[in-house]
Amino acid sequence: MPKKIEITNNIRRLRFFANEMTQQELAEKAGVSRQTIIAVEAGKYSPSLELAFRIADAFGVAIGEVFDYTVVGETKK
């Protein structure tokens, strides 16, 4: 995948806004392991689209409110 992209996320923020939801709770709501939440939240890798949808769903928001997408080198509007 040539054009480089950065995906950042607001999971930590959203967890705190969402009544201090723990990583464990989010993991359960999203149906994945806690490890996966830790890794995604820490930006170690970006999730599958499916998991992205599950996480957004756990917070009741759209994917775009959880994950930000930036094309490296271009300035995103």
Place this chain on the structure above:
Amino acid sequence: MPKKIEITNNIRRLRFFANEMTQQELAEKAGVSRQTIIAVEAGKYSPSLELAFRIADAFGVAIGEVFDYTVVGETKK
């Protein structure tokens, strides 16, 4: 991942709305192989979040306009 989910997409429709963009062109815009576009468009597998963003970007729309997410068993509002 326990709760089953279905991810469908409007890639084909969007390609035609977008001036009959071919799979090849979309592949180039998104920076992936044509094979990948074929597989995702045909629903053989769902893409990574990164690719989902790239595809949405190629059409200039949000992810939610390209991909639909349905929790199987529950009726999505």
Place this chain on the structure above:
DNA sequence: ACAATATGTAAAAAGTACTTGACATTTAGT
């Protein structure tokens, strides 16, 4: 000081996405 909860790290194994290359089928243009 102790126990319980939340977060973090690491690493192997399994599963899924993506690439490459090669070939088949369909459709449109000449």
Place this chain on the structure above:
DNA sequence: ACTAAATGTCAAGTACTTTTTACATATTGT
């Protein structure tokens, strides 16, 4: 009838995501 372009299929290999297990550290309440 031929050619070119677009779509589709198959398969082997690489890369990345996710799980599982096990342990480390920090924070809070008793």
